[in-house]
Amino acid sequence: MNWRSTAQNWGVLAKCFHWLVAAGIFGLAGIGLYMVGMPLGLAKLKLYLLHKALGVSVLALVILRLLWRAFDRHPDYPEAMSNWQVRAAQASHALLYVLLVAVPVSGWIYNSASGFPLPWFGLLHLPAIAPVSVPLAHVALATHKISFWILAALVLLHAAAAVDHHVRHRDPVLSRMLPWPTATPRSKRSRGLP
Numbered sequence: 001m002n003w004r005s006t007a008q009n010w011g012v013l014a015k016c017f018h019w020l021v022a023a024g025i026f027g028l029a030g031i032g033l034y035m036v037g038m039p040l041g042l043a044k045l046k047l048y049l050l051h052k053a054l055g056v057s058v059l060a061l062v063i064l065r066l067l068w069r070a071f072d073r074h075p076d077y078p079e080a081m082s083n084w085q086v087r088a089a090q091a092s093h094a095l096l097y098v099l100l101v102a103v104p105v106s107g108w109i110y111n112s113a114s115g116f117p118l119p120w121f122g123l124l125h126l127p128a129i130a131p132v133s134v135p136l137a138h139v140a141l142a143t144h145k146i147s148f149w150i151l152a153a154l155v156l157l158h159a160a161a162a163v164d165h166h167v168r169h170r171d172p173v174l175s176r177m178l179p180w181p182t183a184t185p186r187s188k189r190s191r192g193l194p
């Protein structure tokens with residue numbers, strides 16, 4: 001079991017960060033979209049508090065992940081990938097990281113500009129990161145929603161690209177990111193097919 005990534009494989013920590021953040025984003029998207037349509041009441045308030053506390057936890061995970069990434073390495077890209085494909089993959093990953101920060105930070109700014117408190121699972125109160133301001137709250141909420149939908153679209157593309165690597169190109173890009181060891185499908189070439 002390797003904590004660090006190697007030329008062939010993602011390390012345990014990189015995989016944990018990837019799948020914890022992905023699960024957090026899916027959960028937050030579900031809670032966020034559901035809670036805004038709920039009638040006013042205690043249940044809605046509780047879901048807002050859960051959404052906000054989980055949201056800052058995911059932001060903390062993303063920051064830790066970026067710090068760890070600075071010390072870790074990226075496994076080699078398959079040789080069959082051309083330069084532009086590698087650059088496109090790197091650019092889309094960079095954009096994913098930008099959005100993974102922009103979505104929770106805009107939510108936190110919206111919360112602060114609206115003058116709402118930010119308790120973290122009843123354990124501590126997180127500070128406001130912006131002054132109370134109605135215009136700022138409007139901009140921050142719009143940013144929260146728009147950046148979320150861009151993130152959702154990019155995640156769809158990202159997952160489709162990962163499956164494409166596995167099914168069509170038959171390279172190890174997806175299998176080496178999965179939490180469990182998986183055999184890479186044998187390439188057509190290694191099976192003597194055209």
Ligand code: HEM
Binds near residue numbers: 028
């Ligand atoms: C990566 C983390 C996050 C994701 C994926 C996310 C996602 C969402 C989504 C999908 C909505 C529903 C938007 C809509 O009305 O269409 C929402 C609403 C909201 N989010 Fe987040 N969120 C995240 C983090 C945060 C954080 C950290 C905060 C505050 C500290 C926050 C505060 C809010 C609030 C207050 C709303 C309700 C807005 C309203 O009442 O219209 N979110 N979020």
Ligand code: HEM
Binds near residue numbers: 096155160174
């Ligand atoms: C909310 C969901 C997701 C987010 C935010 C996300 C984000 C990311 C990011 C930022 C990277 C770049 C890692 C780095 O270079 O440091 C990455 C890599 C990767 N992700 Fe995701 N991901 C998500 C879901 C998925 C899903 C559902 C799949 C599979 C179907 C997947 C498959 C992969 C693979 C295979 C890599 C490694 C790519 C490579 O080797 O260059 N991801 N992901």
